Amino acid sequence: MNRNLTGLLIGLVGAGFTVGAYSQTMMSTTQCLTVGLLILVFGLIVKEGFLSL
Structure with a gap:
């Protein structure tokens, strides 16, 4: 799978969390937003090629 598609899929997961x-109701709103944004940043790092999966 190429970097752009992997970054997109990770970003979609992060956007879903956000x-x-x-x-x-499993997590507080702040925790869920934080996790979602961290996943989005991780997807960006993968997409830009700083980290490969």
Whole structure:
């Protein structure tokens, strides 16, 4: 799988966490937003080629 597709898939997971922050009850809203944003940053790092999977 190429870098762009991998970065996109990781970004979609992060966006899902971020958007779902207000509708779930397992984590606090702040924790869910933080996890989502960290996943988005991780996807960006993969997409830009600083880290390969």
